[in-house]
Amino acid sequence: MIRLPFDTLARALQAHAARAPEQLVFRRKGFRNKPDEMLTFSDLHQGAQRIAAALDAEGTVEGDRVVLAYPTGNDFILAFLGCLLARRIPVPVNLGKDARSAGRIRTVAQDCDAALLLCPDPAAPAVASAQLPGGCRPLAHDRLAGGVYTPRPIDPDDIAFLQYTSGSTGDPKGVIVTHRSLATNLHQIASVVPADLTRIVSWLPQFHDMGLIGTVLTPIYAGWECTYFSPMEFVQRPMRWLQVITETRAHGAVAPNFGFSYVLERMKEGEAEGLDLSSLGILMSGSEPISVSVMDRFLSTFAPTGLRASALAPSYGLAEATLLVSALRPGLEPSVQDVSLAGLERDQVVAPGSDRDRRRVMGCGQLADDMTLQIAAPAPGGVGEIVIDGPNVSPGYWGRRPRKAGFATGDLGFVMDGQVYITGRIKDLIVIRGRNLYPTDIEAISQAATPGAGANSAAAIGLTGAEARESFVVVQELSASQLGQADPDALRRAIAQSICDEIDLLPDTVILVRSNALPRTTSGKVARSAARQALLDHSLRDHFNPTLFEKGPCLA
Amino acid sequence: MPDSISFDALVDILSALVAQAARKTSGTPAETIDPDASLTSFGLDSMAMVELVSALEEQLDRELEPELAFNYPTINALARHLSAQPATVEA
Numbered sequence: 001m002i003r004l005p006f007d008t009l010a011r012a013l014q015a016h017a018a019r020a021p022e023q024l025v026f027r028r029k030g031f032r033n034k035p036d037e038m039l040t041f042s043d044l045h046q047g048a049q050r051i052a053a054a055l056d057a058e059g060t061v062e063g064d065r066v067v068l069a070y071p072t073g074n075d076f077i078l079a080f081l082g083c084l085l086a087r088r089i090p091v092p093v094n095l096g097k098d099a100r101s102a103g104r105i106r107t108v109a110q111d112c113d114a115a116l117l118l119c120p121d122p123a124a125p126a127v128a129s130a131q132l133p134g135g136c137r138p139l140a141h142d143r144l145a146g147g148v149y150t151p152r153p154i155d156p157d158d159i160a161f162l163q164y165t166s167g168s169t170g171d172p173k174g175v176i177v178t179h180r181s182l183a184t185n186l187h188q189i190a191s192v193v194p195a196d197l198t199r200i201v202s203w204l205p206q207f208h209d210m211g212l213i214g215t216v217l218t219p220i221y222a223g224w225e226c227t228y229f230s231p232m233e234f235v236q237r238p239m240r241w242l243q244v245i246t247e248t249r250a251h252g253a254v255a256p257n258f259g260f261s262y263v264l265e266r267m268k269e270g271e272a273e274g275l276d277l278s279s280l281g282i283l284m285s286g287s288e289p290i291s292v293s294v295m296d297r298f299l300s301t302f303a304p305t306g307l308r309a310s311a312l313a314p315s316y317g318l319a320e321a322t323l324l325v326s327a328l329r330p331g332l333e334p335s336v337q338d339v340s341l342a343g344l345e346r347d348q349v350v351a352p353g354s355d356r357d358r359r360r361v362m363g364c365g366q367l368a369d370d371m372t373l374q375i376a377a378p379a380p381g382g383v384g385e386i387v388i389d390g391p392n393v394s395p396g397y398w399g400r401r402p403r404k405a406g407f408a409t410g411d412l413g414f415v416m417d418g419q420v421y422i423t424g425r426i427k428d429l430i431v432i433r434g435r436n437l438y439p440t441d442i443e444a445i446s447q448a449a450t451p452g453a454g455a456n457s458a459a460a461i462g463l464t465g466a467e468a469r470e471s472f473v474v475v476q477e478l479s480a481s482q483l484g485q486a487d488p489d490a491l492r493r494a495i496a497q498s499i500c501d502e503i504d505l506l507p508d509t510v511i512l513v514r515s516n517a518l519p520r521t522t523s524g525k526v527a528r529s530a531a532r533q534a535l536l537d538h539s540l541r542d543h544f545n546p547t548l549f550e551k552g553p554c555l556a
Numbered sequence: 557m558p559d560s561i562s563f564d565a566l567v568d569i570l571s572a573l574v575a576q577a578a579r580k581t582s583g584t585p586a587e588t589i590d591p592d593a594s595l596t597s598f599g600l601d602s603m604a605m606v607e608l609v610s611a612l613e614e615q616l617d618r619e620l621e622p623e624l625a626f627n628y629p630t631i632n633a634l635a636r637h638l639s640a641q642p643a644t645v646e647a
Contacts, residue, residue: 032619097602097626232622235606236613433603497599504601 002370002391004187008154008179010084012186012221017045025219027227028074029244036227039074044081044220049149051082055116057147058139062087064115065162067136068207069095069105069127071120072230075141076206077216079118082144084160087152088116091162091174092207095119095126100504102130108164109136111172112398118144156180162398165209165319168438174398175319182213185322185392186221188368189214192313192327194281197251199225201244203234204255210287210434213323214254238263239271242302246276254284254315256434257468261294264301278306284327286315287434289422291468292336292360309333316364316420320407322392325373326420328365335363337421344423347383349414363419368392375415376408385426386411428528430462430472432505437462437472439528442499442507446474449498450491452482459518459531463508471508473549474499475531475540477515488512488544509549511535511542561616566635567591573611574631577604591631600625 006012016023021042028037039047060066066088070076076092083090091112093105105126109117114136119127122138132138160179167173200219204211206228219226227248234241241263245253277283285295299309312334315327328334341359343350352358367373370390377384386409396402410427413420430437442460447453457477464470476495478486492510500506517540519530534540535549542548561569575586578598589598595605605625613620616638621627628634 032621097605097623098596098629100596100602230622232602232606235603236610236622493599497597500599500601501596506599506601506604 002184002187004183006183006221007156008183009160009186009217009221010081010154010179012183012223013041013045013048013081016220016223017041020223021045023223024225025223026074026077027225027248028072029227029229029233031229031233031240037074039077041223044078047078048081048085051078051144052086053147053149054144055082055086055088055147056150058116058144060086060088060115062152063089063159065089065091065112067105067109067112067114067117068092069117069119070141070207071095072206072228075120079141079144080161080212080216081220084154085149085152087154087158089159089161091164092212093164094205094207095124096504097126099125099129100501101126102128103169103502105130106132107169107172108174109133111164112162112174154179156183163209163212163319165436166397169441170444171438173400175394176396176398177322177394181322181392181394182217183221184370184390185213185324185368186218188370188392189218189324190222191369192315192324192329192365193252194330197224197281199227199248199250200252200254201241201248201250202226202228202253203231203241203259204228205231208434209319209323210254210256210317214284234259235262238266242272242275242277242305245280246274246305249279251279252282252284253280254286256288257285257290257294258288258433260285260298261291261467261469264294264297267301272302272305275302275305277302277311278308280307280311282313282330283307283311284313284315286317286324286327286364288431288470289464289468290314290362290364292362294467295334295362314362314364316411316413316422318409318411320394320409321371321388321390322394324368324392325371325388326365326367328363328419332365335417335419337361337363337416339423344383347378349381349383349416359423361421361423363416363421365420366418367420373415373420374406375413377414381414383412383414383423385409386413386420386422425462428462430460430470432462432470432472435505437503437505441503442472442474443526445499445502446476446495446510449495450476450478450482451486452479453477456524456526457515457518459526459528460507461528461532461535463532472505473509473511473535474507475511475513475518475535477513477518478543479515483514483543486512488542511540511549513540513543517543560641561639563635563639566638567631569615570612570631570634573608573615574598574600577608577611580604589631591635594629595625595631596629 026039117138156179162174202215313328317324340350340352372389374387375384387406412424413422439460443458446458459475519527628637
């Protein structure tokens with residue numbers, strides 16, 4: 001077993017606050033004449049203690065689940081730590097700007113049987129329309145006051161918090177993170193970055209695993225400084241990411257593949273001028289399939305600003321491992337394997353037969369310390385499901401039976417020269433910009449939006465386009481009478497609109513087909529992988545507009 | 557500092573930008589875009605709402621809050637808000 005510098009995050013916070021109270025740990029970057037908002041270790045420790053005291057005063061008890069619905073900011077960090085110190089179990093959720101996130105907030109509050117929901121304003125649309133379960137009281141962050149802080153011993157095997165990145169709307173799954181698994185993964189993350197790293201920059205959502213573990217909790221554990229802003233501020237001006245790295249002379253940053261490709265997509269002539277990325281010892285890509293061509297273009301575009309190839313660190317992780325599973329170690333340049341697509345379909349790693357058969361796969365580095373990884377492959381050296389274990393791997397989901405040995409990730413991959421390569425997914429899970437979407441949720445929305453459509457009449461299919469750009473299409477079957485009456489474009493829009501209203505993402509294409517056109521399993525369920533194949537080889541086409549999917553979903 | 561833009565001019569600019577965004581996302585025809593309808597009803601997800609603000613910043617050459625389209629969620633509401641504000645030039 002690895003020796004941890006601190007056996008819990010709370011101990012790390014206490015130690016840094018005692019050792020270096022005035023050391024800056026968070027700078028919430030302000031734009032548009034707004035000042036930066038700073039937190040030192042002392043601010044963090046005292047602020048968290050105040051919230052812990054107030055949680056006692058609010059009548060909640062140890063072990064209670066507290067849903068945290070916050071925008072990006074220092075208040076979220078304080079509330080999260082306050083819960084840990086008070087031995088409440090924080091449950092971060094996405095506080096959307098409109099009512100679209102209300103459904104997810106309600107589902108999570110229900111599943112974890114939360115006693116309290118903390119947010120800036122209970123009248124905000126996402127909270128007000130959430131119809132919280134009776135036992136869950138919403139409370140404004142500013143109303144948290146009073147009480148006397150009582151230090152509590154924390155058992156490393158107790159639950160620290162729940163990560164709801166798993167499970168569909170109808171079947172949410174809160175990944176249990178214990179204090180021990182959290183401290184272990186924070187130490188594992190701190191061990192895969194250059195030893196002299198002390199400053200990072202982030203725009204990742206704080207409620208989601210990569211942003212929370214990688215850019216909020218690791219800086220506290222390891223004593224780093226993190227300058228951050230919101231995902232919306234990144235989307236508004238993606239170059240802010242690189243400008244803030246330049247300003248703060250940051251040593252590290254992390255984003256999903258989307259972040260890298262979005263910077264390239266939105267970048268304008270001359271915008272790289274004045275950037276200096278020579279301070280970056282690590283620029284990590286993770287939580288989404290990594291595109292070799294995006295990484296290549298990013299590196300060649302920004303090499304003139306001092307970005308080093310050895311700074312690029314592909315990684316692999318998931319919420320069930322707390323976060324990190326593997327990452328390329330400092331000083332090494334990313335490695336790429338050219339493998340045969342046809343070979344991958346037979347679960348084999350072989351050289352490509354032709355250019356068309358070539359698939360470039362980037363290595364996601366070496367396994368984190370103290371973890372094990374197995375490929376459940378039919379043949380040695382082949383492709384199979386990745387099965388992981390280690391002290392950072394979750395004991396299970398909230399309210400479910402505990403896990404037995406080994407967690408089957410649902411991701412497919414192989415191991416070569418000590419590196420993990422990810423080639424796809426077994427599960428039909430759709431992953432977009434790091435968000436996990438369940439086909440059944442999307443299919444139910446499409447069926448409800450289609451007049452006369454029954455259950456099991458739709459398929460939501462995730463597709464990976466050029467440069468690992470993830471999208472999804474919806475195939476909806478129509479009854480014979482609907483085929484005769486429907487205004488296809490209006491119906492396509494209605495389905496897309498309903499999906500956008502519920503999950504805040506649009507399908508790339510909505511394809512309408514006649515009844516029973518979708519391939520099915522022997523038990524009559526829609527066979528999504530067969531439907532995907534039929535779409536790609538054009539044997540499944542839109543009834544009204546057969547060329548609708550001709551060029552694929554997002555190759556434009 | 558440029559003169560503030562009239563409400564009508566803002567509605568025109570916004571209608572064109574929304575039509576462009578909606579065509580890209582949900583295929584909503586431009587002629588059906590109602591300036592009093594919620595922007596989300598044209599198939600704009602959260603990211604598209606922020607991208608709309610970005611495009612607007614460029615057209616108006618002024619810095620805006622990324623959340624603007626959520627706080628003023630129709631073309632008319634956005635135009636009313638922006639025409640009432642003194643234009644601040646980006647630093």
